Amino acid sequence: MQAQALLPMIWADPQHMPEQLAFFAVRRFGPRAAAAVDRRKQRRPAAGADELRREAIAHGTRMTIADGAALGGPFMIVMPVSFVAALLSQARMVLELAVLAGHDPHSEDRVVDLLVLQDVYPSTEAAAEALGGVKRRPPGGRGRIPRRTRWSMIVRMAAILGIVGGGGEKRSRLQQVVSTLPIAVLFLVGMVLPLIWVPALAVIYRKNTLRLGAKAVRYYTPGAVGEPLRHGGRLSHVPRGAGFAAVLRVLALAVVPFAAAAAVVVADIRLAGGFWGTGLIVLVAVSLLAAGFWFVRRRSRRR
Numbered sequence: 001m002q003a004q005a006l007l008p009m010i011w012a013d014p015q016h017m018p019e020q021l022a023f024f025a026v027r028r029f030g031p032r033a034a035a036a037v038d039r040r041k042q043r044r045p046a047a048g049a050d051e052l053r054r055e056a057i058a059h060g061t062r063m064t065i066a067d068g069a070a071l072g073g074p075f076m077i078v079m080p081v082s083f084v085a086a087l088l089s090q091a092r093m094v095l096e097l098a099v100l101a102g103h104d105p106h107s108e109d110r111v112v113d114l115l116v117l118q119d120v121y122p123s124t125e126a127a128a129e130a131l132g133g134v135k136r137r138p139p140g141g142r143g144r145i146p147r148r149t150r151w152s153m154i155v156r157m158a159a160i161l162g163i164v165g166g167g168g169e170k171r172s173r174l175q176q177v178v179s180t181l182p183i184a185v186l187f188l189v190g191m192v193l194p195l196i197w198v199p200a201l202a203v204i205y206r207k208n209t210l211r212l213g214a215k216a217v218r219y220y221t222p223g224a225v226g227e228p229l230r231h232g233g234r235l236s237h238v239p240r241g242a243g244f245a246a247v248l249r250v251l252a253l254a255v256v257p258f259a260a261a262a263a264v265v266v267a268d269i270r271l272a273g274g275f276w277g278t279g280l281i282v283l284v285a286v287s288l289l290a291a292g293f294w295f296v297r298r299r300s301r302r303r
Contacts, residue, residue, distance in 0.1 A: 006020070006088070007080060007084060009137070014153045017157065018120040020138065021084070021088070022110075022115055023111055023136055025088055026107075029088070029095050030106040033098070033099050033105045037056070037096055040052060040056070049221075053217055056096040056097055057210065059096075060090065060094075060096070060209060060213060063093075064206075065206055067089045068082055068087075080153075080157070083161060086201075086205055087157065093212070093216075095110060097217060098216075100221075101221050111127075112127040113220075117215055118212075162204060162207070162208030163204055256286060257284075258283065260282050260283070261286070264278055264279065
């Protein structure tokens, strides 16, 4: 699994998480991006450049939703895996767009491009200068990193993905606290209703991956100006259907805990804490069971 292969490098160098992710993506996905573009051209020889770009972004958006929202699943403990998987899927999409624009996906210049497109650095010059002090292949991290460092790194991943504001750049302490609030709220809600995590991430990933794709098109192909991305309805509908299908399945499971809690209340069953206490206990318990069922089923299908 790509995300799990990358995580030890991030633990070893948490201060340079975006840089290590970009290095890993170019090393691992550079050749695959070129091969994917070649296959797409062979499969659709009559397709124009705009159509190939739309297809690359549509595929990248689907993969970000599937790998990011579904891989981590409803359990908060695997949040870093979910975020890294989504970031890698987005990076692969950017590399495919670079190939379509005639750029070498293996070049370290693509690392610079990724960091600029993710708003980690304001310019290619700043990104290239910063990369001078970053190890290319840090040894896998061992032991535990400080809890505050781990949490700051997760928040920064969320910022790059667009879950919280601020992009990937380093921010002041006040900005970090303010940007942490949305993810903290989602985390707390997810502890009670774990399945809410999946549809929430699916919607956020779709929106921000499409935005990143349009930004990459403007970056690599200035003449295109992203026009087909705004007006070609085909692009926006392909990932929407795939993403919302997954969301609907999750929402169907999410209804089960509320239905069970309502049934217990209607039956006037009292477990603890009277009316509200019983309803809350059943809601949380059944929600955790539904999330466990979802997680086991998802894992079994991936084997």
